[in-house]
Every structure is written in C-alpha cells, then in structure tokens.
Amino acid sequence: MADPHAAAEPSAPSGSPPPRPRLRFAPSPTGFLHVGGARTALFNWLYARHFDGDFLLRIEDTDRARSTDEATRAIFEGLEWLGLSWTEEVVYQGAHLERHQHDAQRLVDSGAAYRDDAGIIRFRVTDHDGETTWTDLVHGRIAFPNKDIEDFAILRSDATPLYNMAVVSDDIAMAITLVMRGDDHISNTPKQILLYRALGAPLPTFAHLPMIHGIDGKKLSKRHGATAVGDYKELGILPGAMVNFLALLGWSPGGDREIMTLAELIGLFEPDGLLRKAAVFDPAKLEWMNGQHLSRTPLVELLPHITHAIVAADLATSADLTARADWYAALVDVLRVRSRTITDLVRQAAPFFSDTIAYDPPAVAKAWADRAGTSDLLRASHAALRRGTDWTPATLEATLRALAEERGIAAGKLFQPLRVALTGLAVSPGIFEVLQLLGRERSLARIEAAVKILSDDPAG
RNA sequence: GGCGGUAUCGUCUAGGGGACUAGGACGGAGCCCUCUCAAGGCUCAAACACGGGUUCGAAUCCCGUUACCGCUACCA
Numbered sequence: 001m002a003d004p005h006a007a008a009e010p011s012a013p014s015g016s017p018p019p020r021p022r023l024r025f026a027p028s029p030t031g032f033l034h035v036g037g038a039r040t041a042l043f044n045w046l047y048a049r050h051f052d053g054d055f056l057l058r059i060e061d062t063d064r065a066r067s068t069d070e071a072t073r074a075i076f077e078g079l080e081w082l083g084l085s086w087t088e089e090v091v092y093q094g095a096h097l098e099r100h101q102h103d104a105q106r107l108v109d110s111g112a113a114y115r116d117d118a119g120i121i122r123f124r125v126t127d128h129d130g131e132t133t134w135t136d137l138v139h140g141r142i143a144f145p146n147k148d149i150e151d152f153a154i155l156r157s158d159a160t161p162l163y164n165m166a167v168v169s170d171d172i173a174m175a176i177t178l179v180m181r182g183d184d185h186i187s188n189t190p191k192q193i194l195l196y197r198a199l200g201a202p203l204p205t206f207a208h209l210p211m212i213h214g215i216d217g218k219k220l221s222k223r224h225g226a227t228a229v230g231d232y233k234e235l236g237i238l239p240g241a242m243v244n245f246l247a248l249l250g251w252s253p254g255g256d257r258e259i260m261t262l263a264e265l266i267g268l269f270e271p272d273g274l275l276r277k278a279a280v281f282d283p284a285k286l287e288w289m290n291g292q293h294l295s296r297t298p299l300v301e302l303l304p305h306i307t308h309a310i311v312a313a314d315l316a317t318s319a320d321l322t323a324r325a326d327w328y329a330a331l332v333d334v335l336r337v338r339s340r341t342i343t344d345l346v347r348q349a350a351p352f353f354s355d356t357i358a359y360d361p362p363a364v365a366k367a368w369a370d371r372a373g374t375s376d377l378l379r380a381s382h383a384a385l386r387r388g389t390d391w392t393p394a395t396l397e398a399t400l401r402a403l404a405e406e407r408g409i410a411a412g413k414l415f416q417p418l419r420v421a422l423t424g425l426a427v428s429p430g431i432f433e434v435l436q437l438l439g440r441e442r443s444l445a446r447i448e449a450a451v452k453i454l455s456d457d458p459a460g
Numbered sequence: 461g462g463c464g465g466u467a468u469c470g471u472c473u474a475g476g477g478g479a480c481u482a483g484g485a486c487g488g489a490g491c492c493c494u495c496u497c498a499a500g501g502c503u504c505a506a507a508c509a510c511g512g513g514u515u516c517g518a519a520u521c522c523c524g525u526u527a528c529c530g531c532u533a534c535c536a
Contacts, residue, residue, distance in 0.1 A: 028536050063536060120534055139465075148463050148532090156534040163536050187464060187531035208465085211529070215471080219529080245472090248485095252473060256484045275473085278529070282471050285486040295499070338498035348497095367496090400495090415495035427497040 021053030022177045025079075025086070026093075026167070028060040029071035032228035033078030035281060036182065036212045036220060039246045043209060044180050045084040046247070046269040056174060057086040061094045062166055078229040082239050083262060091174060093166055100161035103169040103199060104154050112198035119157035123194060125149045132190040137178070137207035138274040144190040152191050164188055168195040176204050183208040207271065210250050211278040220281060232286070236341030238305060240297060241290040249279040259292050291340040299329055306332050309342045315353040331437050334429040351423040352437055357446070359453075363426035367416045368454065374417045375454035377407070381418055382447045391440045393432040400431070421450035 025041040027033070033041075048055035059075070061067040079086070104121050107113035113123045125146055133143040154165035161169070167188075171179060186208050196203050214224035226232060232242055244260055252275065253260075253268040260268065294302065311318050321328045331352055332345070339345035351357050368374045384403045388395055404414045415431045422443060428434050435443050 026536095030536080060536065066535080118534075142464075144464070150532080153534055158534080160534085162534070167536090182530095183465065184530050185536095188536095190464095210466080213529090217528080248472065255474065258472090258485060277466055279473090280471055282486070285472065288486055291499085337500095340498090363496095404495095410495085412495045419496065425496090429497085431495055 019177065021048060021051050022056065022175055023048050023053060023180055024056040024058050024091075024171070024174060024176050025084075026058040026060050026170075026181075027075055028063060028066070029068060029075060030063065030066040031071055032074040032230055034220070034227055035229060035232075035246065037075075038078060038082060038229045038242075039212060039249055040180070040182060040209055041079060041084050042082065042243060042246050043251065043269075043274075045086075046265055047178065047180065047271065049266040050269045053177075054087045055084070056088050056091065056176075058091040058093060058170060058174070060166070061092055062097075062161065062163075064094070067094075074228075074230060081233055082229065082243055091170065093170055096166075096170060096173070097160065099173060100166050100169045101155065101159055103172075104161065104165055107154065107195075107198055110198065113154060116151075120153045121155035122151040123154050123191070123198070125151050125194065132193050134189065134193060134203070134206055136186075137180070137205055137271045138210075138276055139183075139186075139208060142186065142189070144187075146190075149190055149194070154195070164191050164195060168192050168199070168201075171204060172196070172199060172201040178205045178207060180207040180209065183210055207274065209274065210276055212249055213278050213280045215280055215282060217280060224281070225283065236309065236343030236345075237286065237290050238293045238297065238302075238342070241286070241293040244293065245286045245289050249281065250275050250277075259289065259296065287340045294336045294339055294342075294345065299333060302336070303329065303332060305342060306345060309346045310349065310353075313346050313350075315346065315350060327437070334433050334437070338429070348428070351425065351428070357424040359420065359424040360426060363420050363424065367420040367426065371454045371457075375451050377414060377417060378421055378447050378451050378454070380407070381414065382444060382451065385435075385447070386444055391436060393430075393436055396432045396435050418447070422446050 023044040025037075025044050027037050027041075045055045047053070057079070059072055061072070104113065107123065108115070108121060111124070113121050116122050128147045131143045131145045132149065133141060136142050152164065153162050155161055189206055189208075193203060212220055214220045216224075220227050226235060229242065233239070240262060243262055243265065247260070247265050247269075248258070251269070251273050253270075253273055257268070307318055307321055310316055310321070331349060335345050335348050339348060380403060381400065384399050385396070388399050400414060400418075401411055404411045407414070416426075419428055419431055419434065420426065422428070422431075422434050422438060429437075438446070
C-alpha cells in the first residue's frame with residue numbers, strides 16, 4: 001500500500017520534510033453512519049493515507065439528549081466495514097468539558113468574549129470593517145465580512161460549550177492540520193477562525209466537501225430508501241464497491257477511471273480532484289459497480305463475504321464450504337459474473353445446495369409446456385447422461401448435443417427443459433457448468449424427479 | 461430577508477481559452493455473441509442554466525440574472 005507518488009509530491013518544499021497531516025472525522029452519534037458521513041470519513045482517510053498522515057476519530061456527543069451508545073457503535077461498525085481504520089484512541093468530545101470551559105474562560109479573561117444579559121458567554125466580533133477569509137482546499141478563497149458575523153454563543157448559561165467552541169478547542173488539542181467536512185459548515189468557518197486566533201492557535205487548512213443528495217436532488221433522507229452504510233451491507237454490497245462508489249461522489253481522479261480498489265484510490269487521491277458541486281446518490285450505479293467488483297475482486301478476497309451470506313441464508317455451514325473448497329470456489333466463480341449483489345448471488349446459488357428445489361411456475365409453464373414431450377426428452381437425457389464415462393463439461397456437451405441432433409431439435413430446445421429440471425429456474429449458468437457443479441448423482445436424481453412430476457401429472 | 465456556496469447529457473463525471481462535431485460511465489433503446497441469464501462488443505438518443513462582457517477565439521476568465529443548497533439557535 002506504499003504510495004508511489006509521495007516522493008514526487010510538488011507541495012514538499014526542498015529540504016524541509018512536509019509536516020505529517022492530521023485529519024479527523026467527527027460525527028455526532030445521533031443515528032447510523034450515513035452515506036454522506038461515510039463519504040466525508042472516506043475522503044479524510046484517503047487524504048491521510050495518500051499523504052502519510054493520521055486519521056483520527058472524534059465522537060461529538062455533547063448533545064447528550066440526542067446521542068446514543070448504539071449510534072456510536074453503528075459508526076464504529078460502519079467505518080470498520082468500509083475498511084477506514086483510525087489511529088490513536090477515539091476522542092469523546094463530552095469527556096473534555098473542562099477544557100472547553102477553560103478555553104472559553106481564557107477568551108473571557110483576554111476580553112475576546114463576554115457574558116451577556118442572559119448568562120451566555122459570547123465571542124466578541126471586532127474589526128467590523130474587516131473580513132475573515134481563508135483559502136479553502138476545494139473552493140479557493142472564501143471571505144465573510146466581519147459585520148455579518150454576530151457575537152456568537154460559545155458557552156451556554158449552564159456552562160456547557162456550543163458546537164463552534166467545542167470543535168475548535170478539540171481540533172487544537174488534537175493538533176488537527178486539515179479540517180475536511182461537509183460544506184454545510186462553510187458558514188461556521190469564519191467563527192471558528194476567529195476562535196483559533198483569539199486562542200492564539202495556528203489555523204488548520206479547511207476543505208469543504210459538497211453534499212450528497214437523493215435521486216430527486218433533495219437532501220438525502222430516509223425517504224430515499226437506504227441511506228445508512230449498514231443498509232448497503234445488508235443489501236449485499238461489497239465494502240470495496242461502496243468505497244469506490246462513494247469516492248466518485250465529489251471527487252474524480254480525472255480521465256475515465258471508474259473501477260478502483262481501495263489501494264488504487266489511496267494512490268490516486270489528490271485534493272485537486274475534489275469537486276464543488278453536490279452529487280446525487282444513484283443506487284442503480286452503485287449496483288452496477290458492485291457487480292463489477294464481484295467480477296473483478298480476486299476470489300480469495302471475495303469468498304469470505306459470500307460465505308458469510310451463504311451461511312446466514314442457511315444454505316450451508318462454513319465447515320461444509322471448507323470441506324468442498326474447490327467446488328465452492330468454482331460455483332462462486334460462475335455465479336459472480338451474473339450477480340450484482342451478494343444477495344443476488346446467494347439466491348442463484350440456492351439450487352446447488354438444497355436436496356430439493358422449488359420450481360418457478362413461469363419457468364415450468366414455458367420450458368415444460370409440452371409435458372409428454374418434455375418427459376420423453378428428459379428420460380432420454382437421463383439415459384444418455386448416465387451412460388457417459390466422465391462428468392466433465394466437454395463430455396457432457398458432446399453427449400447432449402449429440403442427443404439433440406439425434407432428435408432433430410435445436411440444442412436450446414433440450415437445454416432449457418433440462419435447466420428447469422436441474423435448477424427449477426429459467427435462468428442459470430451454462431447448462432454444462434450446472435451439470436458439473438451439481439454433480440452426477442444429484443443431476444441424475446433431479447432429472448428423474450422432473451420426469452416423475454411430468455408423468456404423475458401429464459396435464460400440468 | 462441577509463450572508464455564503466453551487467451551476468456540463470435524467471444521474472456520476474472528463475474538460476482548466478483554440479485538440480469540442482463537448483469525451484467516458486450508469487440508466488434507456490437497438491444490434492452482435494449465445495443453451496437461458498449475465499458479462500462482453502458495437503450503435504443510437506441525451507448536456508455546457510440565461511444574459512452581458514474580456515479575447516482573433518470561451519464549456520473554460522469576469523460581471524449580472526435565475527435556480528438550487530447551506531448558515532443565519534443557550535443543535536451539531
């Protein structure tokens with residue numbers, strides 16, 4: 001995972017090594033890890049990894065009324081699932097109340113803040129003719145006239161800190177050098193800059209990321225269906241695909257790169273590629289991308305995810321799968337190219353695990369329309385197949401094609417009824433692969449079972 | 461309302477003054493491949509919000525308008 005570009009980084013002035021960047025993701029634990037939050041976390045993480053810095057996690061739980069331990073756990077799980085590991089211990093904002101108060105008091109002591117009539121400590125905005133500016137990493141220069149910034153509250157009358165105070169105090173304490181967050185915080189930034197200055201702390205660099213919207217162009221909400229990263233895990237999305245998809249929402253490596261692994265993302269991630277426009281979250285494209293990852297991810301890397309789902313679906317135990325590792329790998333290999341989600345793949349895998357299969361009515365109606373003829377054809381197939389010496393795709397194909405020719409019918413006219421007999425479905429991998437994966441015994445048994453069904457009820 | 465931000469196909473985006481007849485991808489339509497379904501290949505429809513500048517030349521730079529979003533809390 002070494003970064004080949006690091007040495008060529010132009011931002012590194014000759015002689016002095018660039019300072020190690022420190023970034024943080026600071027969600028408030030009031031709900032599950034949202035895709036927007038996940039994207040913010042991802043960009044922070046990617047930046048830290050690309051520039052060999054640190055990625056820290058801070059839980060902003062100062063809104064005790066809305067914060068829950070369950071949400072905090074969900075955030076950890078979401079980040080872990082995505083593979084976004086943090087360094088150092090998690091910082092809980094609520095545990096630093098005293099420092100927040102102390103910093104606020106320093107401001108009062110220096111005259112930079114005062115207690116108002118209602119007992120609130122407010123920051124005093126001075127220099128009303130001037131402006132507060134910064135060079136945003138994604139937007140460039142942003143300026144706010146000071147006259148438009150009101151004296152804002154930093155400590156409530158009960159002495160608990162407000163957002164801007166707590167964030168600045170924490171970011172200074174954590175020595176954060178780059179604050180990368182959603183652009184809904186742009187308006188908070190001038191206030192925070194004023195706080196840094198009054199506290200005598202060096203300013204971090206700011207980077208404001210665009211929002212992620214729902215398919216209707218509005219702010220992403222539950223109305224749009226799945227919005228938590230955990231939802232996508234349940235839906236059978238691979239973490240690698242999720243990360244790849246999220247990375248392309250608000251960032252572009254330039255050119256036509258689309259499918260990328262986490263490692264490639266780290267190597268390619270540069271703030272220059274950060275976009276300013278809000279992006280719409282399109283689940284359809286995520287599914288397509290997941291299909292691409294299912295097909296391209298090395299099998300050994302993919303298998304654990306599939307195994308988990310197969311076991312959860314009660315199709316097999318993990319011991320079963322280990323015992324038939326080669327067979328299992330071959331099965332997943334033929335199924336993955338025609339699946340878009342893990343759920344999808346597991347559904348298609350079902351006929352290969354159970355002793356009995358469910359016959360899909362439409363498939364039966366279509367492929368077995370002529371029940372007597374089909375029964376006859378399946379009987380002949382069974383006989384031909386049973387006579388065969390080995391059970392390899394090549395031999396199987398030769399046998400079946402010869403039978404079709406002998407009967408004077410197109411191969412497909414034989415394969416499709418057979419497919420329904422073997423899987424119960426109108427759709428499956430190639431018929432010879434199905435035969436092989438099912439194995440000789442089970443295949444012959446299924447054909448017999450189909451023949452029995454057809455002759456027991458010739459009318460259907 | 462004030463302040464701030466944003467504006468390329470339906471969606472994600474490439475583009476950073478001439479290489480633009482604006483490229484790729486998802487989705488859509490069609491064709492090919494083919495035992496079904498996928499995957500894959502090919503083709504088609506589809507965009508520079510509007511108006512002014514600057515310039516020999518603007519999707520690219522500047523200004524305005526419009527639209528959308530955010531902030532404007534003793535929320536974060």
